[in-house]
Amino acid sequence: xxxxxxxxxxxxxxxxxxxxxxxxxxxxxxxxxxxxxxxxxxxxxxxxxxxxxxxxxxxxxxxxxxxxxxxxxxxxxxxxxxxxxxxxxxxxxxxxxxxxxxxxxxxxxxxxxxxxxxxxxxxxxxxxxxxxxxxxxxxxxxxxxxxxxxxxxxxxxxx
Numbered sequence: 001x002x003x004x005x006x007x008x009x010x011x012x013x014x015x016x017x018x019x020x021x022x023x024x025x026x027x028x029x030x031x032x033x034x035x036x037x038x039x040x041x042x043x044x045x046x047x048x049x050x051x052x053x054x055x056x057x058x059x060x061x062x063x064x065x066x067x068x069x070x071x072x073x074x075x076x077x078x079x080x081x082x083x084x085x086x087x088x089x090x091x092x093x094x095x096x097x098x099x100x101x102x103x104x105x106x107x108x109x110x111x112x113x114x115x116x117x118x119x120x121x122x123x124x125x126x127x128x129x130x131x132x133x134x135x136x137x138x139x140x141x142x143x144x145x146x147x148x149x150x151x152x153x154x155x156x157x158x159x
Contacts, residue, residue, distance in 0.1 A: 030061040058087030088119035104140040
């Protein structure tokens with residue numbers, strides 16, 4: 001039996017390669033803890049729904065943010081070089097200056113808070129509960145496979 005993607009590529013050769021690539025959402029994870037980065041990366045990539053990029057401080061995250069489009073940013077609050085709030089504010093200012101679509105930035109914090117900190121759209125408390133993580137991701141970015149857009153595509157064919 002042929003893998004589904006190979007079969008779909010034969011049936012819809014012009015659409016599949018492009019649409020298959022865009023169904024994975026791009027997430028930038030920023031944390032100065034290598035352990036936290038590794039756990040979050042493994043958790044997200046295991047679902048096969050996300051493409052993950054890592055940064056270990058706010059300055060590196062900001063530099064990556066300026067050259068690559070992300071669907072969402074998960075950012076620790078307390079980091080060296082440029083902390084989470086400073087980095088998030090720099091990202092928001094850069095997006096506004098370039099009139100870019102707003103990228104959701106989610107704070108990762110061990111400090112108990114009642115609302116998202118300045119510059120952030122939402123927050124997750126550490127230690128991060130996996131179910132809560134996915135609920136927040138689903139709230140801010142679509143995780144559903146995208147329907148093929150070509151007008152000749154079968155209306156019920158989804159990846």
